[in-house]
Amino acid sequence: MSRVANGIRSTGHPLSGNLFTELQSDILRGRLKQGEKLSEQQICDRYGLSRTPVREAFRQLELEGLIETIPNRGAYVLGLSERDLSDLFEMRKAYEVLAVKWAIERITEEEQEKLEEAYEFMEFYTMKGEADKMLNINMQFHNLIYKASHNRMLEHTLSTYQLYLKETESNSAYLDGHLEQVLMEHKKIFDAFVSKDPEAGAVAVAAHLDNAKARSK
Amino acid sequence: MSRVANGIRSTGHPLSGNLFTELQSDILRGRLKQGEKLSEQQICDRYGLSRTPVREAFRQLELEGLIETIPNRGAYVLGLSERDLSDLFEMRKAYEVLAVKWAIERITEEEQEKLEEAYEFMEFYTMKGEADKMLNINMQFHNLIYKASHNRMLEHTLSTYQLYLKETESNSAYLDGHLEQVLMEHKKIFDAFVSKDPEAGAVAVAAHLDNAKARSK
């Protein structure tokens, strides 16, 4: 089955299944600006597709709140303001707390093994001081928790938020010089999985995200 | 502008803009069952539409997590389990708390007037003992808070959750005999708007939703 994380389908045409993702990224990165009109034909020409897949992508972007479509008039980019992003961080925190609680209650053995493996990679990269690899494994660690929560909507929403924050933030090296600190925060989270203590996990995740926000400033 | 609450567009054809809503409702109400295959042609025949609008609706349902589509194979109903709904309630609570906090900080005068008006209707219907009208105004009251949070995504998500829980729950008369209690809970929420105390609002909303969950059992 060729299904990828975010429910993105990869089909024959090189861009068809990814058009939604492509436009999403363009909006989040600011390549498409607030208020800009998105003509279907224009997108067709740019990506070499017909209107059918373009319209499907538009409907999805509309549902995600990234564009607004007015009947018989067209689609307009909405984008995210600074406050939207700040809000998104809080929304993410609220859901991460739920996710870790449920994950600790519901995680399977295989999933916990993968989480342990991810944590061990974090230890390794911290030792080696590789901040960029740390960023990647950090994302994986959190995604494993989302999956272990065994709630499709929560998993999907948190993955989307992660993408939004990743695409917009300039967190290229925001954890340089904080690697040990970050590792310690994840250790507390992982420990909560070992001791099967949802409340401890919730506290650890909330603290981790608060610190992450402070670091990104 | 003919745009409705949930971003639903109403166009020429009687069902086109509502097909997504229609299928959403069918899945939530259990008319379309878990695992059932959704053939595009079958939906076209049933609703008298061509495949283009049907596919657009499918893409949206997929994004909402109500169906799963496998490339070149088709769409399958996912539906919501008992645990999913219980989880949804918790997710809603987490977001309602954020919404009320932000709403208290950001509400405009006009919005607060509308909220007050809604609350006064609640007092009126409580006095008259009209439980069904109370259910409606209750929804409106919460929707006004969502809107006053001035965060599109939060507003949209909470509206969707409200729909999900409303469509699935059999809360026809779950607040019969609890009208005074429900009114009191909303008074505490509204008071927090008057005194502009976000934390008090958060506490009041959390308590209200916990009680609502207890009542629905």
Add this chain to the structure above:
DNA sequence: AATTGTATTCTTGTATACAATTATAGGCGT
């Protein structure tokens, strides 16, 4: 000069046609 009415053009909404992939059924051999 400003405004209103109209015709034209452009864009979206929907339907249909074609291509590609997958499922199915029947025949063949073992």
Add this chain to the structure above:
DNA sequence: ACGCCTATAATTGTATACAAGAATACAATT
């Protein structure tokens, strides 16, 4: 009878064609 292969049918993915509504330009009138 069972499994495998091939041919056919069915379904999805994409492109194009047609219909309906909105925006624009322009002329006529005040």
